[in-house]
Amino acid sequence: MLPTPDTSHVAYERVYEPAEDSFLLLDTLSSPSETSFLQTRFHVSPSSTTPPPEPLVIEIGPGSGVVIAFVTAHASTLFGTRNILTGAVDMNAHACTATTETVRRAVSSNPATASTAFLGAVQGDLVAPLRDHSVDVLVFNPPYVPTAELPFREELHDGGRNKTKDSFEEDSYLLALSYAGGRDGMETTDRLLDSLPRVLSDRGCAYVLLCAQNKPEDVKERARRLGGGAWKVETVGSSGKKAGWEKLQIIRICRENILKNEYEKVTKKSARWTKGGGRWFTFP
Amino acid sequence: MKVLSLNFLTCAVKTCKIESDSYPLHPKDAELVQDDIELNEDFLVNLLPRIDWTALSTTATELGFPALPSTPPTPEDLRADAKTLRDLHSLLLETQMVEGKLVCASCGHEYAVHEGIANFLLPSHLV
Numbered sequence: 001m002l003p004t005p006d007t008s009h010v011a012y013e014r015v016y017e018p019a020e021d022s023f024l025l026l027d028t029l030s031s032p033s034e035t036s037f038l039q040t041r042f043h044v045s046p047s048s049t050t051p052p053p054e055p056l057v058i059e060i061g062p063g064s065g066v067v068i069a070f071v072t073a074h075a076s077t078l079f080g081t082r083n084i085l086t087g088a089v090d091m092n093a094h095a096c097t098a099t100t101e102t103v104r105r106a107v108s109s110n111p112a113t114a115s116t117a118f119l120g121a122v123q124g125d126l127v128a129p130l131r132d133h134s135v136d137v138l139v140f141n142p143p144y145v146p147t148a149e150l151p152f153r154e155e156l157h158d159g160g161r162n163k164t165k166d167s168f169e170e171d172s173y174l175l176a177l178s179y180a181g182g183r184d185g186m187e188t189t190d191r192l193l194d195s196l197p198r199v200l201s202d203r204g205c206a207y208v209l210l211c212a213q214n215k216p217e218d219v220k221e222r223a224r225r226l227g228g229g230a231w232k233v234e235t236v237g238s239s240g241k242k243a244g245w246e247k248l249q250i251i252r253i254c255r256e257n258i259l260k261n262e263y264e265k266v267t268k269k270s271a272r273w274t275k276g277g278g279r280w281f282t283f284p
Numbered sequence: 285m286k287v288l289s290l291n292f293l294t295c296a297v298k299t300c301k302i303e304s305d306s307y308p309l310h311p312k313d314a315e316l317v318q319d320d321i322e323l324n325e326d327f328l329v330n331l332l333p334r335i336d337w338t339a340l341s342t343t344a345t346e347l348g349f350p351a352l353p354s355t356p357p358t359p360e361d362l363r364a365d366a367k368t369l370r371d372l373h374s375l376l377l378e379t380q381m382v383e384g385k386l387v388c389a390s391c392g393h394e395y396a397v398h399e400g401i402a403n404f405l406l407p408s409h410l411v
Contacts, residue, residue: 053334054327056292083327087289089404096401116321117377119292120285124404128296131307 016063028237065099197227
């Protein structure tokens, strides 16, 4: 078991406290099957000549920052290399501050395995501040609880920046943002899914947490047809199994056929190199 | 926020996404701090293919750093060039923007940066 990042400094009256869903993400991302998937997709295999560029890992809605701090601190265990870029976007200003500190602590406690390239946490609405096709791994623990409506208050739309408002009311609003998911608990997740074709890179994939009330099989079916493209969608982690119903599950959504394309790129490169008189002559 | 993050951030206004001048965002009144991080040559070499060099050059100049070469160095050149390695490391990984604004040249919106956190939430008339 890899150590869980320290979040003892986080003010839980206004930032979501790590819970079963957060821990399921940690367990899934560090499971043998997922580390093997991540290393095959984003790291160099011993036989290839050039390592692929560093992947950019972005968590949307990090809250305390426990998940992105875990990924940053244990980069080499998860990706087979410390050379990854990480970052986060949250609506809640307090969550951004908390995340930055959680990452700082986790990185300094795990100097041998941590990435030193945490870019920062920015305040924003899902992936709105991110450039097209920039994200390689997106992680999202959404507000998934079905509720009558989404929390929205015009005057508080600064996400916790406005210190003059009644603080209990403001804290309740910020916490509601972390769990209230509207119809089927899917209103925010649906917006995120729709933005994946824009924001994910050619080799991009997304880990999204769902609960049973989100109708996970319907969500997976819809995700396979995102933006009219071909996507591979699998359940890669679950918890709270009851009579065949997983209470929580994590789905992984990837662009299909990318491994084949990546493989061809690598093969073409080494073919050129061989033509140029490389390996065959050096190691007959 | 590290200066490197400016290579991945863009204006949050939907209609700006298709405007080429919405990227990169332009730092204004930037207050910078310098971290001390060990130089990692492999990291910088592997970062090159995924960096938008033109945008990075703009950012570097606007923040008052020495001008970058007009074209990105090849991996071999970069490995052999200790000065450029050090400059890039310092600019991309060690420099944090802690206060100031990021301005979109397309719509003119200014995103405030406060205590190292940029605020990309839009006022209701821009959503």
